[in-house]
Amino acid sequence: MAKKTKVIDTAQVARKLEIARTLNWVCYAGLLVLFAVWNLFLDGSVKWWLLQTVPLLLVLPGMWKRQQRSYLWLCFILLLYITAGIVDVMMPTRGWQHGVLTALSLILFVSAMMTSRWQVQLQNAQY
Template sequence: MAKNPKTIDTAAVAGKLAVARKLNWVCYAGLLVLFAVWNLFLDGSIKWWLLQTIPLLLVLPGMLKQHQRSYLWLCFILLLYITAGIVDVMMPTRGWQHGALTALSLILFVSAMMTSRWQVQLHNAKR
């Protein structure tokens, strides 16, 4: 005997999804601005700026189309930024940029993960 699937409140999930998408864009833009300020104006170079921004830009077309897989790939990419940020935050000679990188990456990781999950829930509820 098959179990009945849980019914979900689609309005509540859609509301959470809207908030998560906004948070995604705020943190995503924040990371791009952070990398631009850090590398182009403070103490970096164009090469480092390109190295840091190109992985984020790879998922931009899919995020604009709101593809669930793009949010999942963004999570995988963000793991690199989170790891680098945490390692650098622990060094006493590092600046504020590393703390900002870690915070933005962690918030974006969680919101992208939840966006992906809530998109799947809404898709399955419409079936």
Template structure:
């Protein structure tokens, strides 16, 4: 690859890393607020929702491309559940935000993995 192509990939990768961490943090914060501070939440559901995301955290901190791939697989569960919840009448705004954060993190993690392998 040429230097120009490497610079473009490096720039895209840097943006994707910021987006990954923003969405990952947003999901963790959403789960904490929803389950620990709002009525109807529980500590049990907070643990169930956060443990899968925490499993890939060590690899994400080291920027391993396989961890981003595993994150994508895990996010498919969150995306599926949030689509079902968004379509149900009377659900709160949290489900729409969960869908938005999960989809954004899915696509940015997928592209991060791809761009890391290209470098």
């Protein structure tokens, strides 16, 4: 029996990809701003700010170049932020920052994952 191939609407995938990339940049910038406000102005320190932002900055050049591997690494990095955010949200003494951290991390995780997938779909459709 022959294998069925799925026809991909490249225009629709390209549209989704651009929306996901925009969402990536909005959430990525949101996380960086959150860490700056949280650690430099509220109750953190420069050490914590560096600890939180450096992992995100490692994938910045690849995201700028739209490399699929960078989006995959971003997903791995975001798992740490999601885990820390969820643990801290469940503690009654924590502030609003942890909820924002969890929400931004989850949205960025899903959008980065879908960006990677749609990039591969577009690349495979071109061949």
